[in-house]
Amino acid sequence: MKTAILISGALLLSACQSVQNETTLYDELGGLPAIEKIVDGFIYEVGFDEQIVQHFEQTDLDRFRSKLIEQICEVSDGPCQYSGDSMLDVHANMDINESEFNRTVDLLIMSMEKHGIPQTTQNKLLSRLAPLRPDIIYH
Numbered sequence: 001m002k003t004a005i006l007i008s009g010a011l012l013l014s015a016c017q018s019v020q021n022e023t024t025l026y027d028e029l030g031g032l033p034a035i036e037k038i039v040d041g042f043i044y045e046v047g048f049d050e051q052i053v054q055h056f057e058q059t060d061l062d063r064f065r066s067k068l069i070e071q072i073c074e075v076s077d078g079p080c081q082y083s084g085d086s087m088l089d090v091h092a093n094m095d096i097n098e099s100e101f102n103r104t105v106d107l108l109i110m111s112m113e114k115h116g117i118p119q120t121t122q123n124k125l126l127s128r129l130a131p132l133r134p135d136i137i138y139h
Ligand code: HEM
Pocket: 052, 055, 056, 058, 059, 060, 063, 064, 067, 068, 071, 083, 084, 085, 086, 090, 091, 096, 100, 101, 102, 104, 129, 130, 132, 133, 136
């Protein structure tokens, strides 16, 4: 009897662990509905930001929104496949400097903050986007 309890306890524990291991950053963020809200909030902030808004004057915002949602979904291990252009191609010739890059990241953080994303989760997403930086700044 004791052994049966121990075994079922162990099974339950390993089931819990495997559920825990399967939790992706995508889930942590709140899935697609949360990512959509974060991106919408980010675009709203960009619209009011004197430092970077001029880069977006000619931009098709519907496309930008859908590609950024896809990208964040993909880098956070969600069920999406990014179908946009490469970061290098998109941002080439925009002459984006370090301060503009940092400002853009700040606006993304602002949006995540407004949507109640915990700081540890925010940092996880930022660290997955950070490797894109060299393709975005100055070419
Ligand atoms: C981690 C930082 C960034 C990420 C992940 C990112 C991601 C993206 C994505 C996914 C697109 C859409 C690509 C497509 O249409 O195929 C895009 C477009 C664009 N990005 Fe970024 N971006 C970042 C930083 C920046 C910065 C710092 C600026 C300028 C200050 C910027 C300005 C733009 C503009 C203007 C477009 C639209 C280009 C067009 O009109 O065709 N991005 N970006």
